[in-house]
Amino acid sequence: MEAQLASEPTSVPDLQVGLYQIVDGHPRLIGNQCEECGRMHFPRHEWCARCCSPDLTDVLLNQRGRVSAFSWIDRQPGDAFIRAPYMQAEVEMPEGVSAFSIVEAEFGGxxxxxxxxLALRNFDTPDGCRQAFVFRPIQRQGGEQ
Ligand SMILES: [Zn+2]
Known part of the structure; x- marks a missing residue:
C-alpha cells in the first residue's frame, strides 16, 4: 500500500531543478551512468567523475534506499528555511550512489x-513555496517500533 504525498507534485516550483521526476505518481531521483566505464552519479554529472567521459545516460533511481549516516540537527542554521529540530541523513541507493536530505524521523527514531x-514536501523559502525531496522511514511491519 502506498502512502499519499503531502502535496500535489506539480503545483509548486522545485527548490532545485532536475533532481527528481514523478513516475506513475511517485517521485524518483534522477542519476546518470557513464557509458564508458559504468560509474553512477547522483546528482547527475556533465562528465564522468571517474573517466571524464561526457557520454552519460539518465537513470531513474529506486524509490527506496538505506540510511548510511544520519545527524540530528537541533540548532537552527542561520540562513536555513528548514526549521530545526530535524533529522538529516545520507541514504545509499541500490544503484551505488548516495543522496543527502531530511529524513522524517524523530530523535532516536x-x-x-x-x-x-523518497517523498516530496513543500517548504516556505524567501522565494516562496518550493518543493523538495525528503526521505521517510517505510512503515514497519507489525505496528510496534
Ligand atoms: Zn566513466
Missing part, C-alpha cells in the same frame, strides 16, 4: 541500515 523512501 532512525537506525543505520534502515530502509527509507
Amino acid at each position: 532512525l537506525k543505520i541500515g534502515e530502509t527509507v523512501e
Whole structure:
C-alpha cells in the first residue's frame, strides 16, 4: 500500500531543478551512468567523475534506499528555511550512489541500515513555496517500533 504525498507534485516550483521526476505518481531521483566505464552519479554529472567521459545516460533511481549516516540537527542554521529540530541523513541507493536530505524521523527514531523512501514536501523559502525531496522511514511491519 502506498502512502499519499503531502502535496500535489506539480503545483509548486522545485527548490532545485532536475533532481527528481514523478513516475506513475511517485517521485524518483534522477542519476546518470557513464557509458564508458559504468560509474553512477547522483546528482547527475556533465562528465564522468571517474573517466571524464561526457557520454552519460539518465537513470531513474529506486524509490527506496538505506540510511548510511544520519545527524540530528537541533540548532537552527542561520540562513536555513528548514526549521530545526530535524533529522538529516545520507541514504545509499541500490544503484551505488548516495543522496543527502531530511529524513522524517524523530530523535532516536532512525537506525543505520534502515530502509527509507523518497517523498516530496513543500517548504516556505524567501522565494516562496518550493518543493523538495525528503526521505521517510517505510512503515514497519507489525505496528510496534
Ligand atoms: Zn566513466
